[in-house]
Amino acid sequence: MARLFLLSLSYTASIVAVISIGAESTPGADQQPRAVPQQYVGSWVCQSTRPGYNLLLPSSDPSQPLTNKATTAATVIVQKLSLKGDGTYEADSGSGHYAYDPAAKSITWLNGPHRGALTKTEVGTRTDGAPRIGFVLNQRYYGCFQPKRP
Numbered sequence: 001m002a003r004l005f006l007l008s009l010s011y012t013a014s015i016v017a018v019i020s021i022g023a024e025s026t027p028g029a030d031q032q033p034r035a036v037p038q039q040y041v042g043s044w045v046c047q048s049t050r051p052g053y054n055l056l057l058p059s060s061d062p063s064q065p066l067t068n069k070a071t072t073a074a075t076v077i078v079q080k081l082s083l084k085g086d087g088t089y090e091a092d093s094g095s096g097h098y099a100y101d102p103a104a105k106s107i108t109w110l111n112g113p114h115r116g117a118l119t120k121t122e123v124g125t126r127t128d129g130a131p132r133i134g135f136v137l138n139q140r141y142y143g144c145f146q147p148k149r150p
Contacts, residue, residue, distance in 0.1 A: 034087070034099060034100045034101075034102065035083075035084070035085050035086060035087045035100060036083055036085075036098075036100045036107065036123065037100075038085065039131045040083055040123055040131050040133065041083055041084060041085045042082065042083065042146055043080070043081075043082045043146065043147060044080065044081050044082065044083065044133055044144045044145070044146055045078065045079075045080055045144065045145060045146075045147055046078070046079040046080070046081065046133070046135070046142040046143065046144035047076055047077065047078050047079070047142060047143065047144075048076070048077045048137075048140045048141060048142045048143075049074055049075070049076055049077070050074065050075045050076075050077060050140075051074050052071050052072040052073050052074045052075075053071070053072055054069050054070070054071050054072075055069065055070045055071070055072065056068070056069060057069065057070055077140070077142075079091070079092070079137070079142060080092055081114075081144075083098070087099065087100075089109075089112070089114070091112075091113060091114065093113040094112050094113040095112055096109065096110065096111040096112015096113065096114060096115060097109075097110040097111050097112065098110060098114075100123075104122075105122055105123050105124060106120075106121055106122050106123070107121040107122075107123065107133075107135075108121070109121070117137060118135045118136070118137050119135065119136045119137075120134075120135060120136045121133065121134070121135040122134050122135070130145070130146070131146065132144065132145065
């Protein structure tokens with residue numbers, strides 16, 4: 001009788017353990033990645049600048065290094081991305097998932113091409129009330145805006 005009791009007790013414990021492990025692995029409603037607020041959903045154009053640099057012309061006099069230089073023009077780097085309300089994003093280089101942290105007003109890129117590439121992603125509003133996103137990519141700050149929709 002004691003053996004049957006111990007056997008049923010161990011069987012019950014194993015079922016409870018399996019159920020509790022299954023419950024822990026299933027994310028609850030509060031553990032789901034949050035999407036950005038509705039004003040940040042949509043297409044974004046992000047841009048940064050790269051300064052020009054000086055070129056020493058082949059015909060220049062080496063004894064006068066400040067003369068006979070040519071300067072290249074500064075360039076603008078453009079990245080486009082689209083945030084969706086279900087926690088996914090699309091970019092020119094691919095798509096993935098993101099999580100929004102409302103307390104820090106930041107976005108964490110969970111997977112896809114932006115994971116690990118984009119850092120310090122913050123959302124906010126401009127002085128005129130328009131939504132803004134900013135991030136760092138390749139040690140350059142990018143400021144983002146939403147193009148006007150027709």
